[in-house]
Amino acid sequence: MKTRTNIKNQESLSILGFGAMRLPKIGKLIDEEASEKMIISAIERGVNYFDTAYVYQNGKSEIVLGKILAKGYRDRVNIATKMPPFMIRKTADFDKIFNIQLQRLQTDRIDYYLIHMLMDVSTWDRLKGLGILEWISEKKKSGQIRNLGFSFHGTQQEFLKIIDAYDWDFTQIQYNFIDEFNQAGKTGLLYAASKGIPVIIMEPLRGGKIVFGLPKEVDKIWKEMTPERSVVEWALRWVWNHPQVLLLLSGMSTQEQVDDNIRIADIAAANTLSIQELALFDKAREIIREKTKVPCTACGYCMPCPHGVDIPAVFAAYNDKYLNNKGFSAMFTYMQNTGAMTKHPAYASLCQSCHACEPHCPQSIQISDRMKDVKDDLEGPFFKPIAYLGSKFMG
Numbered sequence: 001m002k003t004r005t006n007i008k009n010q011e012s013l014s015i016l017g018f019g020a021m022r023l024p025k026i027g028k029l030i031d032e033e034a035s036e037k038m039i040i041s042a043i044e045r046g047v048n049y050f051d052t053a054y055v056y057q058n059g060k061s062e063i064v065l066g067k068i069l070a071k072g073y074r075d076r077v078n079i080a081t082k083m084p085p086f087m088i089r090k091t092a093d094f095d096k097i098f099n100i101q102l103q104r105l106q107t108d109r110i111d112y113y114l115i116h117m118l119m120d121v122s123t124w125d126r127l128k129g130l131g132i133l134e135w136i137s138e139k140k141k142s143g144q145i146r147n148l149g150f151s152f153h154g155t156q157q158e159f160l161k162i163i164d165a166y167d168w169d170f171t172q173i174q175y176n177f178i179d180e181f182n183q184a185g186k187t188g189l190l191y192a193a194s195k196g197i198p199v200i201i202m203e204p205l206r207g208g209k210i211v212f213g214l215p216k217e218v219d220k221i222w223k224e225m226t227p228e229r230s231v232v233e234w235a236l237r238w239v240w241n242h243p244q245v246l247l248l249l250s251g252m253s254t255q256e257q258v259d260d261n262i263r264i265a266d267i268a269a270a271n272t273l274s275i276q277e278l279a280l281f282d283k284a285r286e287i288i289r290e291k292t293k294v295p296c297t298a299c300g301y302c303m304p305c306p307h308g309v310d311i312p313a314v315f316a317a318y319n320d321k322y323l324n325n326k327g328f329s330a331m332f333t334y335m336q337n338t339g340a341m342t343k344h345p346a347y348a349s350l351c352q353s354c355h356a357c358e359p360h361c362p363q364s365i366q367i368s369d370r371m372k373d374v375k376d377d378l379e380g381p382f383f384k385p386i387a388y389l390g391s392k393f394m395g
Protein backbone atom coordinates (compact mmCIF):
# COMPACT_ATOMS: atom_id res chain seq x y z
CA MET A 1 0.00 0.00 0.00
CA LYS A 2 1.34 3.41 -0.92
CA THR A 3 1.58 5.99 1.81
CA ARG A 4 1.75 9.76 1.93
CA THR A 5 3.32 11.78 4.71
CA ASN A 6 1.16 13.89 6.98
CA ILE A 7 2.96 17.23 6.64
CA LYS A 8 1.91 18.29 10.12
CA ASN A 9 3.21 15.35 12.16
CA GLN A 10 5.34 13.38 9.64
CA GLU A 11 3.25 10.20 10.09
CA SER A 12 2.90 7.82 7.15
CA LEU A 13 -0.73 7.18 6.28
CA SER A 14 -2.02 4.76 3.67
CA ILE A 15 -3.40 6.69 0.69
CA LEU A 16 -6.56 4.58 1.02
CA GLY A 17 -8.51 5.04 4.23
CA PHE A 18 -11.30 2.67 5.22
CA GLY A 19 -14.60 4.51 5.70
CA ALA A 20 -16.72 2.53 8.18
CA MET A 21 -19.95 4.34 7.35
CA ARG A 22 -21.29 1.71 5.00
CA LEU A 23 -20.25 -1.57 6.62
CA PRO A 24 -22.17 -4.50 5.14
CA LYS A 25 -25.51 -5.36 6.68
CA ILE A 26 -27.82 -8.29 7.10
CA GLY A 27 -31.23 -6.75 7.42
CA LYS A 28 -30.83 -3.83 9.77
CA LEU A 29 -27.75 -5.17 11.57
CA ILE A 30 -24.12 -4.86 10.58
CA ASP A 31 -22.78 -8.13 9.21
CA GLU A 32 -19.93 -8.43 11.70
CA GLU A 33 -18.36 -11.49 10.15
CA ALA A 34 -18.12 -9.93 6.69
CA SER A 35 -16.96 -6.60 8.18
CA GLU A 36 -14.19 -8.35 10.11
CA LYS A 37 -12.91 -10.14 7.02
CA MET A 38 -12.89 -6.92 5.02
CA ILE A 39 -11.22 -4.85 7.73
CA ILE A 40 -8.53 -7.41 8.53
CA SER A 41 -7.76 -8.02 4.89
CA ALA A 42 -7.37 -4.26 4.40
CA ILE A 43 -5.02 -3.98 7.40
CA GLU A 44 -2.94 -6.94 6.22
CA ARG A 45 -2.45 -5.12 2.90
CA GLY A 46 -1.35 -1.86 4.53
CA VAL A 47 -4.49 0.22 5.13
CA ASN A 48 -3.75 2.06 8.37
CA TYR A 49 -6.51 4.67 8.62
CA PHE A 50 -10.07 3.83 9.71
CA ASP A 51 -12.78 6.45 9.80
CA THR A 52 -16.03 6.26 11.73
CA ALA A 53 -18.33 8.61 13.67
CA TYR A 54 -20.51 8.71 16.76
CA VAL A 55 -23.64 8.64 14.62
CA TYR A 56 -22.65 6.18 11.88
CA GLN A 57 -25.01 3.24 11.66
CA ASN A 58 -26.63 4.44 14.89
CA GLY A 59 -23.40 4.07 16.82
CA LYS A 60 -22.89 0.47 15.70
CA SER A 61 -20.08 1.39 13.31
CA GLU A 62 -17.86 2.48 16.23
CA ILE A 63 -18.83 -0.60 18.24
CA VAL A 64 -18.10 -3.08 15.45
CA LEU A 65 -14.87 -1.37 14.44
CA GLY A 66 -13.74 -1.35 18.09
CA LYS A 67 -14.53 -5.03 18.49
CA ILE A 68 -12.55 -5.99 15.39
CA LEU A 69 -9.52 -3.81 16.13
CA ALA A 70 -9.39 -5.12 19.71
CA LYS A 71 -8.38 -8.51 18.27
CA GLY A 72 -4.76 -7.37 18.09
CA TYR A 73 -4.98 -4.72 15.38
CA ARG A 74 -5.48 -1.49 17.35
CA ASP A 75 -1.85 -0.44 17.42
CA ARG A 76 -1.37 -1.08 13.70
CA VAL A 77 -3.89 1.54 12.64
CA ASN A 78 -5.10 5.08 13.17
CA ILE A 79 -8.66 5.54 14.34
CA ALA A 80 -10.56 8.60 13.19
CA THR A 81 -13.94 9.36 14.69
CA LYS A 82 -16.18 12.38 14.99
CA MET A 83 -18.01 14.39 17.60
CA PRO A 84 -21.53 15.43 16.55
CA PRO A 85 -21.73 19.18 17.35
CA PHE A 86 -25.52 19.07 17.07
CA MET A 87 -25.54 16.83 20.19
CA ILE A 88 -23.37 19.16 22.25
CA ARG A 89 -25.62 21.38 24.34
CA LYS A 90 -23.46 21.92 27.42
CA THR A 91 -19.78 21.64 28.36
CA ALA A 92 -20.23 18.26 30.03
CA ASP A 93 -21.43 16.79 26.71
CA PHE A 94 -17.87 16.88 25.31
CA ASP A 95 -16.67 14.35 27.87
CA LYS A 96 -19.90 12.39 27.86
CA ILE A 97 -19.78 11.69 24.13
CA PHE A 98 -16.01 11.25 23.98
CA ASN A 99 -15.98 8.69 26.80
CA ILE A 100 -18.71 6.68 25.08
CA GLN A 101 -16.61 6.72 21.92
CA LEU A 102 -13.49 5.45 23.74
CA GLN A 103 -15.59 2.71 25.25
CA ARG A 104 -17.23 1.73 21.96
CA LEU A 105 -13.90 1.73 20.16
CA GLN A 106 -12.17 -0.14 23.01
CA THR A 107 -9.26 2.26 22.99
CA ASP A 108 -7.58 4.82 25.23
CA ARG A 109 -6.97 7.37 22.46
CA ILE A 110 -8.37 8.70 19.22
CA ASP A 111 -5.69 9.36 16.63
CA TYR A 112 -7.67 11.70 14.41
CA TYR A 113 -10.68 13.36 16.06
CA LEU A 114 -13.04 15.49 14.02
CA ILE A 115 -15.84 17.91 14.67
CA HIS A 116 -18.44 16.26 12.48
CA MET A 117 -19.97 18.18 9.61
CA LEU A 118 -18.91 21.63 10.73
CA MET A 119 -20.83 23.69 8.22
CA ASP A 120 -20.21 27.25 9.37
CA VAL A 121 -17.96 29.25 11.61
CA SER A 122 -20.84 30.18 13.93
CA THR A 123 -21.11 26.51 15.04
CA TRP A 124 -17.40 26.60 15.87
CA ASP A 125 -17.97 29.83 17.82
CA ARG A 126 -20.82 28.16 19.74
CA LEU A 127 -18.54 25.24 20.65
CA LYS A 128 -15.86 27.71 21.72
CA GLY A 129 -18.44 29.33 23.97
CA LEU A 130 -18.93 25.94 25.60
CA GLY A 131 -15.20 25.61 26.22
CA ILE A 132 -14.05 23.34 23.41
CA LEU A 133 -10.61 24.99 23.21
CA GLU A 134 -9.83 24.25 26.85
CA TRP A 135 -11.30 20.74 26.49
CA ILE A 136 -9.20 19.97 23.41
CA SER A 137 -6.02 21.26 24.97
CA GLU A 138 -6.59 19.04 28.00
CA LYS A 139 -7.33 15.99 25.81
CA LYS A 140 -4.24 16.62 23.71
CA LYS A 141 -2.08 16.99 26.80
CA SER A 142 -3.35 13.67 28.14
CA GLY A 143 -2.79 12.00 24.74
CA GLN A 144 -6.44 10.98 24.42
CA ILE A 145 -6.74 13.05 21.24
CA ARG A 146 -3.68 13.09 19.01
CA ASN A 147 -4.89 15.27 16.13
CA LEU A 148 -7.91 17.56 15.88
CA GLY A 149 -9.71 18.33 12.65
CA PHE A 150 -13.15 18.89 11.21
CA SER A 151 -15.19 17.36 8.45
CA PHE A 152 -16.86 19.87 6.22
CA HIS A 153 -19.95 20.24 4.09
CA GLY A 154 -20.96 23.79 3.31
CA THR A 155 -19.98 26.75 1.20
CA GLN A 156 -16.45 27.53 0.14
CA GLN A 157 -16.64 30.87 1.91
CA GLU A 158 -17.42 29.23 5.27
CA PHE A 159 -14.69 26.64 4.73
CA LEU A 160 -12.06 29.33 4.31
CA LYS A 161 -13.30 31.07 7.46
CA ILE A 162 -13.20 27.85 9.50
CA ILE A 163 -9.70 27.05 8.26
CA ASP A 164 -8.55 30.45 9.52
CA ALA A 165 -10.38 30.11 12.84
CA TYR A 166 -8.04 27.58 14.50
CA ASP A 167 -4.68 25.86 14.10
CA TRP A 168 -6.21 22.62 12.76
CA ASP A 169 -4.18 19.42 12.53
CA PHE A 170 -6.18 18.28 9.49
CA THR A 171 -9.45 18.68 7.66
CA GLN A 172 -11.77 16.36 5.75
CA ILE A 173 -13.72 17.54 2.71
CA GLN A 174 -16.04 16.08 0.08
CA TYR A 175 -14.08 16.04 -3.16
CA ASN A 176 -14.51 14.16 -6.40
CA PHE A 177 -14.40 15.10 -10.06
CA ILE A 178 -18.05 16.18 -10.04
CA ASP A 179 -17.55 18.36 -6.96
CA GLU A 180 -14.31 20.00 -8.06
CA PHE A 181 -15.96 23.39 -7.70
CA ASN A 182 -18.64 22.56 -5.08
CA GLN A 183 -18.41 22.98 -1.30
CA ALA A 184 -14.77 23.48 -0.19
CA GLY A 185 -13.75 22.44 -3.72
CA LYS A 186 -10.35 22.80 -5.28
CA THR A 187 -9.93 26.31 -3.85
CA GLY A 188 -10.50 24.94 -0.34
CA LEU A 189 -8.10 22.04 -0.91
CA LEU A 190 -5.34 24.33 -2.14
CA TYR A 191 -5.96 26.90 0.60
CA ALA A 192 -5.77 24.32 3.40
CA ALA A 193 -2.63 22.81 1.85
CA SER A 194 -1.03 26.26 1.53
CA LYS A 195 -1.48 26.69 5.28
CA GLY A 196 0.15 23.33 5.98
CA ILE A 197 -3.12 21.61 6.91
CA PRO A 198 -3.37 18.02 5.64
CA VAL A 199 -6.55 17.28 3.68
CA ILE A 200 -8.44 13.99 3.80
CA ILE A 201 -11.00 13.35 1.12
CA MET A 202 -14.43 11.82 1.65
CA GLU A 203 -17.08 10.93 -0.90
CA PRO A 204 -14.55 10.31 -3.70
CA LEU A 205 -17.31 8.38 -5.47
CA ARG A 206 -20.09 10.65 -4.21
CA GLY A 207 -21.67 7.94 -2.14
CA GLY A 208 -21.50 5.50 -5.06
CA LYS A 209 -23.34 7.83 -7.41
CA ILE A 210 -20.27 7.98 -9.63
CA VAL A 211 -20.32 4.20 -9.99
CA PHE A 212 -24.01 3.54 -10.42
CA GLY A 213 -26.26 5.65 -12.51
CA LEU A 214 -23.90 7.80 -14.54
CA PRO A 215 -25.21 8.61 -18.01
CA LYS A 216 -24.13 6.20 -20.72
CA GLU A 217 -22.42 9.06 -22.57
CA VAL A 218 -19.93 9.37 -19.69
CA ASP A 219 -19.08 5.68 -19.77
CA LYS A 220 -18.56 5.97 -23.47
CA ILE A 221 -16.04 8.81 -23.37
CA TRP A 222 -13.91 6.93 -20.85
CA LYS A 223 -14.19 3.59 -22.59
CA GLU A 224 -13.03 5.17 -25.83
CA MET A 225 -9.87 6.45 -24.14
CA THR A 226 -8.93 3.43 -21.97
CA PRO A 227 -11.34 0.50 -22.36
CA GLU A 228 -9.88 -1.52 -19.48
CA ARG A 229 -10.18 1.25 -16.86
CA SER A 230 -13.34 1.18 -14.73
CA VAL A 231 -15.32 4.24 -13.68
CA VAL A 232 -14.14 3.68 -10.08
CA GLU A 233 -10.54 3.69 -11.24
CA TRP A 234 -11.00 6.91 -13.18
CA ALA A 235 -12.69 8.61 -10.23
CA LEU A 236 -10.24 7.50 -7.52
CA ARG A 237 -7.18 8.23 -9.62
CA TRP A 238 -8.52 11.72 -10.24
CA VAL A 239 -8.51 12.35 -6.47
CA TRP A 240 -5.07 10.80 -5.90
CA ASN A 241 -3.73 12.80 -8.83
CA HIS A 242 -3.79 15.82 -6.46
CA PRO A 243 -0.50 15.93 -4.48
CA GLN A 244 -2.25 18.02 -1.79
CA VAL A 245 -4.49 15.07 -0.85
CA LEU A 246 -3.19 13.10 2.12
CA LEU A 247 -5.53 10.14 1.71
CA LEU A 248 -9.00 9.35 0.48
CA LEU A 249 -11.70 7.51 2.34
CA SER A 250 -13.75 4.88 0.64
CA GLY A 251 -16.88 3.67 2.43
CA MET A 252 -16.51 0.00 1.56
CA SER A 253 -19.38 -2.47 1.79
CA THR A 254 -18.02 -5.59 0.11
CA GLN A 255 -14.78 -7.54 -0.10
CA GLU A 256 -14.73 -6.88 -3.84
CA GLN A 257 -14.69 -3.15 -3.19
CA VAL A 258 -11.81 -3.56 -0.73
CA ASP A 259 -9.82 -5.60 -3.27
CA ASP A 260 -10.54 -3.24 -6.13
CA ASN A 261 -9.73 -0.09 -4.16
CA ILE A 262 -6.42 -1.56 -3.00
CA ARG A 263 -5.58 -2.56 -6.57
CA ILE A 264 -6.27 0.98 -7.78
CA ALA A 265 -4.33 2.54 -4.88
CA ASP A 266 -1.31 0.48 -5.95
CA ILE A 267 -1.26 2.05 -9.42
CA ALA A 268 -2.37 5.58 -8.54
CA ALA A 269 0.02 8.47 -7.95
CA ALA A 270 0.04 12.23 -7.88
CA ASN A 271 0.36 14.12 -11.18
CA THR A 272 0.13 11.01 -13.35
CA LEU A 273 -3.04 11.72 -15.34
CA SER A 274 -2.29 13.21 -18.75
CA ILE A 275 -3.73 16.49 -20.06
CA GLN A 276 -5.90 14.46 -22.45
CA GLU A 277 -7.19 12.31 -19.60
CA LEU A 278 -7.97 15.33 -17.43
CA ALA A 279 -9.89 16.89 -20.30
CA LEU A 280 -12.23 13.89 -20.25
CA PHE A 281 -13.26 14.78 -16.71
CA ASP A 282 -14.33 18.23 -17.88
CA LYS A 283 -16.50 16.62 -20.54
CA ALA A 284 -17.96 14.08 -18.09
CA ARG A 285 -18.67 16.79 -15.50
CA GLU A 286 -20.58 18.84 -18.05
CA ILE A 287 -22.78 15.90 -19.08
CA ILE A 288 -23.52 14.96 -15.47
CA ARG A 289 -24.24 18.53 -14.38
CA GLU A 290 -26.74 19.00 -17.14
CA LYS A 291 -28.64 15.88 -16.11
CA THR A 292 -28.47 15.70 -12.32
CA LYS A 293 -31.63 17.05 -10.75
CA VAL A 294 -30.74 16.80 -7.04
CA PRO A 295 -27.14 16.56 -5.72
CA CYS A 296 -28.08 13.93 -3.10
CA THR A 297 -25.22 11.62 -2.05
CA ALA A 298 -27.50 9.18 -0.18
CA CYS A 299 -25.64 9.84 3.07
CA GLY A 300 -28.90 9.44 5.02
CA TYR A 301 -28.15 12.23 7.52
CA CYS A 302 -31.63 13.64 6.88
CA MET A 303 -33.30 10.42 7.98
CA PRO A 304 -35.60 9.36 9.49
CA CYS A 305 -38.34 11.61 8.17
CA PRO A 306 -41.13 11.90 10.76
CA HIS A 307 -43.67 11.49 7.97
CA GLY A 308 -42.13 8.39 6.50
CA VAL A 309 -40.53 9.76 3.32
CA ASP A 310 -37.45 7.80 2.25
CA ILE A 311 -35.62 10.92 1.17
CA PRO A 312 -32.50 9.40 -0.45
CA ALA A 313 -34.58 6.74 -2.22
CA VAL A 314 -36.90 9.39 -3.66
CA PHE A 315 -33.98 11.45 -4.98
CA ALA A 316 -32.18 8.38 -6.33
CA ALA A 317 -35.17 7.48 -8.49
CA TYR A 318 -35.65 11.07 -9.59
CA ASN A 319 -32.03 11.47 -10.66
CA ASP A 320 -32.07 8.06 -12.30
CA LYS A 321 -34.89 9.19 -14.57
CA TYR A 322 -32.80 12.04 -16.00
CA LEU A 323 -29.34 10.51 -15.85
CA ASN A 324 -30.43 7.42 -17.71
CA ASN A 325 -33.08 8.95 -19.95
CA LYS A 326 -35.79 6.72 -18.58
CA GLY A 327 -39.27 7.20 -19.94
CA PHE A 328 -42.32 5.47 -18.52
CA SER A 329 -40.20 2.93 -16.62
CA ALA A 330 -38.98 5.77 -14.37
CA MET A 331 -42.27 5.65 -12.49
CA PHE A 332 -41.83 1.94 -11.79
CA THR A 333 -38.29 2.47 -10.51
CA TYR A 334 -39.69 5.20 -8.31
CA MET A 335 -42.47 2.92 -7.05
CA GLN A 336 -39.98 0.23 -6.19
CA ASN A 337 -37.55 2.63 -4.51
CA THR A 338 -40.24 4.13 -2.33
CA GLY A 339 -42.18 0.98 -1.47
CA ALA A 340 -45.26 2.49 -3.12
CA MET A 341 -46.91 -0.92 -3.37
CA THR A 342 -46.31 -1.87 0.25
CA LYS A 343 -48.04 -1.08 3.52
CA HIS A 344 -45.35 1.46 4.32
CA PRO A 345 -44.91 3.70 1.30
CA ALA A 346 -42.21 6.36 1.48
CA TYR A 347 -42.87 8.53 -1.57
CA ALA A 348 -42.50 12.28 -2.01
CA SER A 349 -46.17 13.24 -1.60
CA LEU A 350 -46.02 12.16 2.06
CA CYS A 351 -43.80 15.16 2.70
CA GLN A 352 -45.49 17.70 4.98
CA SER A 353 -42.85 20.40 4.44
CA CYS A 354 -41.93 20.34 8.12
CA HIS A 355 -38.29 21.13 7.17
CA ALA A 356 -37.00 18.90 10.00
CA CYS A 357 -34.62 17.16 7.60
CA GLU A 358 -33.07 20.19 5.97
CA PRO A 359 -30.57 21.38 8.59
CA HIS A 360 -29.00 17.90 8.51
CA CYS A 361 -28.32 17.84 4.78
CA PRO A 362 -24.62 18.36 4.05
CA GLN A 363 -25.48 19.22 0.46
CA SER A 364 -27.83 22.04 1.57
CA ILE A 365 -30.67 20.61 -0.49
CA GLN A 366 -34.03 22.33 0.00
CA ILE A 367 -35.58 18.92 0.54
CA SER A 368 -39.22 19.90 0.98
CA ASP A 369 -39.22 22.03 -2.20
CA ARG A 370 -37.58 19.26 -4.15
CA MET A 371 -40.14 16.76 -2.84
CA LYS A 372 -42.80 18.87 -4.54
CA ASP A 373 -40.83 18.72 -7.80
CA VAL A 374 -40.56 14.93 -7.53
CA LYS A 375 -44.24 14.58 -6.75
CA ASP A 376 -45.20 16.70 -9.78
CA ASP A 377 -42.82 14.81 -12.00
CA LEU A 378 -43.21 11.19 -10.90
CA GLU A 379 -46.58 10.98 -9.20
CA GLY A 380 -48.97 11.66 -12.04
CA PRO A 381 -52.74 10.96 -11.83
CA PHE A 382 -52.21 7.21 -12.33
CA PHE A 383 -49.49 6.80 -9.74
CA LYS A 384 -51.61 5.99 -6.72
CA PRO A 385 -54.20 3.83 -8.55
CA ILE A 386 -51.36 1.80 -10.11
CA ALA A 387 -49.64 1.51 -6.74
CA TYR A 388 -52.92 0.38 -5.17
CA LEU A 389 -53.55 -2.25 -7.86
CA GLY A 390 -49.95 -3.39 -7.62
CA SER A 391 -50.25 -3.82 -3.86
CA LYS A 392 -53.45 -5.85 -4.29
CA PHE A 393 -51.80 -7.99 -6.96
CA MET A 394 -48.83 -8.70 -4.72
CA GLY A 395 -51.04 -9.39 -1.74
Ligand code: SF4
Binds near residue numbers: 306308352353354371
Ligand atom coordinates in the same frame (compact mmCIF):
# COMPACT_ATOMS: atom_id res chain seq x y z
S1 SF4 B 1 -39.62 18.29 5.05
FE1 SF4 B 1 -40.69 16.52 4.19
S2 SF4 B 1 -39.10 15.03 3.82
FE2 SF4 B 1 -38.24 16.52 5.27
S3 SF4 B 1 -38.63 15.66 7.30
FE3 SF4 B 1 -40.35 17.04 6.80
S4 SF4 B 1 -41.89 15.69 5.89
FE4 SF4 B 1 -39.95 14.58 5.85
Ligand code: SF4
Binds near residue numbers: 303360363367
Ligand atom coordinates in the same frame (compact mmCIF):
# COMPACT_ATOMS: atom_id res chain seq x y z
S1 SF4 C 1 -30.98 14.69 1.00
FE1 SF4 C 1 -29.05 15.44 1.87
S2 SF4 C 1 -28.91 14.49 3.90
FE2 SF4 C 1 -30.49 13.38 2.77
S3 SF4 C 1 -29.44 11.64 1.88
FE3 SF4 C 1 -29.41 13.26 0.34
S4 SF4 C 1 -27.49 14.37 0.65
FE4 SF4 C 1 -27.83 13.12 2.51
